[in-house]
Amino acid sequence: MIKVNAVALEAPKKDTAFTIVPVRGSVDDSTLLYAEAARVVTNALQTKGLHAAPSVEQADFIVDLDYGMAAPRSLGHVVVEPTELPKPVRAGVPTETDITNLRSSARGPIEKHLVLTAREVKKVGDDEPPRTLWKVELSTVDLSNDMRRYLPLLATAALDQIGQDTGGDQLIRVDENDKSMKLVKRPD
DSSP: OEEEEEEESSOOOTTOEEEEEEOTTTOOTTSHHHHHHHHHHHHHHHHTTOEEOSSGGGOSEEEEEEEEEESOOOTTSOOOOOSSOOOOSSSSSOOHHHHHHHHHHHHOOEEEEEEEEEEEOOOTTOOSOOOEEEEEEEEEEESOOOHHHHHHHHHHHHHTTTTOOOSSOEEEOOOTTOHHHHHHHOOO
16 A cells, blocks of 8 residues: 655646756765666656656756655554564575565564655746645555665556645555556666
């Protein structure tokens, strides 16, 4: 289950240009994980009929990208709690997957989040801060520490929420075999 909270002043229009920027102080844009997150979010936005601008100056709006993992923030999340630690499938020497599962279970649940905030491009000479057009906050909690696996799931869940107003937190499901998921996962 994915928890979603979306707020919108206006929905993006088809054929508008966007550019993605990292949230400063929260996301390190020099990592491979950031490149993967930006690619997945770009694919998701292109699925909505938008296109990537060649530069910030040519963009109609900017999307601030924030993502990460941490201990669950609140009790409002659906948390998967194991009743017991997983046991190796085969008798004898545990596999690398078995060891990873044991570590994950021992560490406890982890919240994975993705936050997309669209704002106007700041115009030269304008003293007003750029207006926020829409914002989608997504999170899920389970034992996995594989953020790369969850980026496409969270971005796919964001597709229907972009430009919408959920009126608070909602829980949704995304199937890993969904057609939108395949479009979001595609390599460039």
